Amino acid sequence: MKRKGGESFQNTKFTTGVRTGLLELKAAAETGVRIYFRYPAWLIADIITTPAWLVLLVLPILLFLPREQWTNQETLTMLFWGWIFWDIVSAGLWNFGNAVRREQQTGTLEFLLLTNTNRAILFSRDIFSRFISITLSLAYVYFFFTTIFGVQALILNPFGVAASLLVGLFVSMGFGLVYGALVLRFKNVGPLNNILQFILLGLGGAFFPVTSLPEYLRLVSYALPHTYAADLLRHYGMGTETLLPLPQEWAIMLAYTFTLLVLGIKALETVEKKLKRSGQLGTY
Amino acid sequence: MKDAIEASNLAKTFVTREGGLLFRGKKRVVEALKGVSFEVRRGEVFGLLGPNGAGKTTTIKILSTLLLPDAGDAWVNGYHVVKEASKVREAIGVSLYSDRGFYWKLSGRENLLYFARLYHLDEKTAKERIKYLFELLDLKADADRLVEEYSTGMKSKLNIARALLHDPPILFLDEPTIGLDPNSARKVRETVLELKKEGKTILLTTHNMFEADMLCDRVAVISKGRIVDVGTPSELKSKVAEHKVVEVTLLGFDDKVTGKLSGVQGVIGVAARVRDPVAGVAEVKVVYDGDSSIRDILTLLLNESLKVLSVKNLEPTLEDVFVTLTGERLEES
Amino acid sequence: MKNLEEPVRVVHAVVSKEMKIMFRYFGVLVMIASIPFMFGGMMMGIGYAIAGPSAFSNFTANTGVSNPLLYTVLGGVLMIGSMILVENTAGIIRDEQMMGTFELHYLTPNSTLMLWLFHSLSTSLITLVIMTVDVTVVLAWQGSLLSPVEWLLAATITVLGLLPLAGLGLVVAALTVRFKEVWAAASVVNSFVAMLSGFYYPLEVFPRVVRFIAQFLPTSYAAQALRNIFSGGVSSLQLWEQVVAMTVLGFAYLVVGRAFYLRWENEAKRRGELSKY
Incomplete structure (x- = not known):
């Protein structure tokens, strides 16, 4: 019984090499986008609810300012970019875990794991539809922001903004993959991710520069990748000074992104193996 | 290969x-x-x-x-x-x-x-x-x-x-x-x-x-x-070809009956499927050898406080192989 | 006696089932209880970061309340409670249909509408637990305790303010069950309830037309009343007036919810779609 591959496939042509990875990406992207557009109510609901959520987030913050400063251009622009950054961070953080949970509930998880597809790509489906939804949301949030608060948010360097949003998304995806692994293992670990999200947004200075934090919290902030992503975003969007020289911030971001993505993929692999041992792969 | x-x-x-x-x-x-x-x-x-x-x-x-x-x-x-x-x-x-x-x-x-x-x-x-x-x-x-x-x-x-x-x-x-x-x-x-x-x-x-x-x-x-x-x-x-199979439908069935039937000489396998747990209606399949066994099986059942609703002789099937080998029935319903 | 015993037994069955399920997702429960702190903390943090040391005095000047933590936690509890209530009630038909248990409720000798309302009651009770824990934490941190009278008042207001939303949930449930997009619709309702109820700000910041709409939400009275009990704040209405307003609105919401639900139910029974998902 040690002779390998005793039987050949009859008529099947398989892709090989780099094309295999591309094919996997295509499968994930196409399916993600297709399913997204088959739930049009969510897209409509997102657009309808945006003004309500904007008011709900911005007004309580403005209560801490004297009333005459409620229309301050700089403050409101900062909140606008904070809002967009929140969207990006949340996309990266939640997508893998939500995808894993959905596959568990739909009953497709075992069938997916019967294939040799890269596990990170397998659960990345929603990221592709999020690209569309985030681009759309950037447009309508900008519109509503201008309409409700009467302020035009600054977008000084659109390419820089896009690049920093992208790196913010990818670094969040690193955390998201670890969260995905935890969902695979423990199912309902949303609370943990929620706490992580608030920490990353709060201490990572999504809505304000971390220099306004007390010193002991600033030390934690400097260790978080999101601090630099948000800082870069504000720099390209509003022209603020960066915490560190630009090349240094980019180098830190890229190193963080690479490390976290590798760690996340490893975490997924480890959990898959563990579940195959305990027999809980198919439970939901 | x-x-x-x-x-x-x-x-x-x-x-x-x-x-x-x-x-x-x-x-x-x-x-x-x-x-x-x-x-x-x-x-x-x-x-x-x-x-x-x-x-x-x-x-x-x-x-x-x-x-x-x-x-x-x-x-x-x-x-x-x-x-x-x-x-x-x-x-x-x-x-x-x-x-x-x-x-x-x-x-x-x-x-x-x-x-x-x-x-x-x-x-x-x-x-x-x-x-x-x-x-x-x-x-x-x-x-x-x-x-x-x-x-x-x-x-x-x-x-x-x-x-x-x-x-x-x-x-x-x-x-x-x-x-x-x-x-x-x-x-x-x-x-x-x-x-x-x-x-x-x-x-x-x-x-x-x-x-x-x-x-x-x-x-x-x-x-x-x-x-x-x-x-x-x-x-x-073929392992049960020489055996005989009878399916008895009983009213007032309890689990002890299968144990007692297993003890009857010539009985090779017994398995029950409960049809109505409240009324105690069950179909009991018995695989046995020898002509005299059926008499002993039925005598035992009649002596118990049970009502025999029907008795059917069956051709041996794979399920009877299963009953003989494991004492279980294959299908729950 | 038997007449009273039966509904009590049914309430007990529903509430204990819901509580058991909720407590088996203990992490989720903890998350729900901590969201008011996280959200409130985030607002206070951002507020402080952009306004500097004068942030809290500005807050007092704008709200009439000197304790922003208690203010935001109370608002957060009501907001999260209202969201869960609308979502759970709106999703009940779909959820139970998907589990295959929807039709089974129709086989029991109860009014199914009442059964779903008992589910909503369970959600209100869970919010009550969360409110008690969260407010106690804030008060204890500031060196005081929740008195039984305060608790009783707060509990009454929480239930009176939230339970009517079950009516909204039923309307969403009945309208969306055929389109299978109940969560999106519930999210729309939730966002506007959250914005218009003034959970995190006094409604006076809005233009008159928005304030006019907000007065038709029981949660806007609940938010004001809860703040008045614990942290002062400005309110144009007396507590009893707020209670009356919530009761009247509650009645109206539930009547409308019932009408929509029964209409859907009749339709579904005629078309044989009661258990179809």
Whole structure:
């Protein structure tokens, strides 16, 4: 019984090499986008609810300012970019875990794991539809922001903004993959991710520069990748000074992104193996 | 050519927990497999026949790399299921028993296309293959309907189509006809025979004796995590050919009756299926030898505070093999 | 006696089932209880970061309340409670249909509408638990305790303010069950309830037309009343007036919810779609 591959496939042509990875990406992207557009109510609901959520987030913050400063251009622009950054961070953080949970509930998880597809790509489906939804949301949030608060948010360097949003998304995806692994293992670990999200947004200075934090919290902030992503975003969007020289911030971001993505993929692999041992792969 | 599948001393234990409010309750250890060994030859349809909880699905999941064994080894298409899992996955198609497992908001065709890409099929091949499979499984007319509109039978057939997407030489079919209407079940069985003609090796699990009899070249009888016998259906049936089988319907049945019947001289196997637990109506199947045994069996039943509703003599079937070997019945209802 | 015993038994069955399920997702429960702190903390943090040391005095000047933590936690509890209530009630048909238990409720000798309302009651009770825990934490941190009278008042207001939303949930449930997009619709309702109820700000910041709409939400009275009990704040209405307003609105919401639900139910029974999902 040690002779390998005793039987050949009859008529099947398989892709090989780099094309295999591309094919996997295509499968994930196409399916993600297709399913997204088959739930049009969510897209409509997102657009309808945006003004309500904007008011709900911005007004309580403005209560801490004297009333005459409620229309301050700089403050409101900062909140606008904070809002967009929140969207990006949340996309990266939640997508893998939500995808894993959905596959568990739909009953497709075992069938997916019967294939040799890269596990990170397998659960990345929603990221592709999020690209569309985030681009759309950037447009309508900008519109509503201008309409409700009467302020035009600054977008000084659109390419820089896009690049920093992208790196913010990818670094969040690193955390998201670890969260995905935890969902695979423990199912309902949303609370943990929620706490992580608030920490990353709060201490990572999504809505304000971390220099306004007390010193002991600033030390934690400097260790978080999101601090630099948000800082870069504000720099390209509003022209603020960066915490560190630009090349240094980019180098830190890229190193963080690479490390976290590798760690996340490893975490997924480890959990898959563990579940195959305990027999809980198919439970939901 | 070597065997398509070889399982050697597979063992698997599960630990589950019961109840609990804030914290999870008591630990429970379930020994699902206790040293399962068998071989499946190339091109044969091999059945794992056993009731629910016998270890059939656990075996299939280990062989299809979805579960790691605690002990033992297995090879599929010559590859070790743990050490060469990705090679095994390339060579197998798996249809697990499930009424779920598809994306509701995708059509049948879109679901298959997605999986075809995950199996790395070249785009053109994928589309042709999907077209062929829809024809093979009589799903052509429904290919572009969303899966949320599919009936159970259609989903079952789609499940098999997915297993065949990459044209694997080895197929695992877990309870392929369970819950299907007679027409869909017949279509699935016909498909299995077609696939056999194509030269595929098929390992199927079932608790349906007719299915095992009709489809399988060889059958392994599995009970409580052990293989108790392996052979062709006729070899297995020949083991009870000289035996006689009687099915008695009783009113006022309790579990002690089966124990007492087992003690009757000449009785080889006894198994009961409770039809109505409140009234205590049960069908008790007794496999026995010798002409005098039937008299003793009936005398015992009449002496108990039971009412005998009917007595039927039956031709020995695979289920009687099962009753003889394990003292259990195959089908719950 | 038997007449009273039966509904009590049914309430007990529903509430204990829901509580058991909720407590088996203990992590989720903890998350729900901590969201008011996280959200409130985030607002206070951002507020402080952009306004500097004068942030809290500005807050007092704008709201009439000197304790922003208690203010935001109270608002957060009501907001999260209202969201869960609308979502759970709106999703009940779909959830139970998907589990295959929907039709089974029709086989029991109860009014199914009442059964779903008992489910909503369970959600209100869970919010009550969360309110008690969260407010106690804030008060204890500031060196005081929740008195029984305060608790009783707060509990009454929480239930009176939230339970009527079950009516909204039923309307969403009945309108969306055929389109299978209940969560999106519930999210729309939730966002506007959250914005218009003034959970995190006094409604006076809005233009008159928005304030006019807000007065038709029981939660806007609940938010004001809860703040008045614990942290002062400005309110144009007396507590009893707020209670009356919530009761009247509650009645109206439930009547409308009932009408929509029964209409759907009749339709579904005629078309044989009661258990179809």
